[in-house]
Amino acid sequence: MNMHDWVLLKIEIEWSKGELVIGLVDAGSTPVEIKASGMRAFHLERGHAWGESSSLYEAIGPMEVDSGFSRLSLMMQSGDALVVEAESFVLPADIVR
Template sequence: MHDWTLISLRFDWNEARVTLSLNNTASDTVYLVAENVARLFVPKMDEWGKSVSINEIIGPTRQSDGIEILQIEMQSGDVIEIAAASFVLPMGSN
């Protein structure tokens, strides 16, 4: 997902679902979905400068309690972290 663009992040509180809208390198809109979200951390400090592009995806990594952690490092230096029961990653995200 390097150089993909983060368009939006939506947290449906009632459904405990986070949906990220992304543009891939072909400029197609794709979605990353986290189900049964337990924790969401979305900093916007822009330590490396303003950017809407993804640098690196780390995970999802299953923890001992069964929760999966996904980290999205933005090219701004911010790291979005989602802890959820499961993730649906967009096609071609590897």
């Protein structure tokens, strides 16, 4: 998925439902969302190893990791990572493979 230079705005989790929404702004300054349902894992780093940045370097996935679960990894230009494992993902239409 080509999400280079998209800006991460927010992450919302509805824990009881296992739903996650990632709010972003795409390269054309349009707000977009990635939605995950059936979330079983969420990992976030924010150490700024490469310096402060809210922009994405690359997105990897979603790719199947177990029967019924896929993983989406968002690598930030700060050197940090956001990783979600869920049963399903809904991606913005212009980045769907």
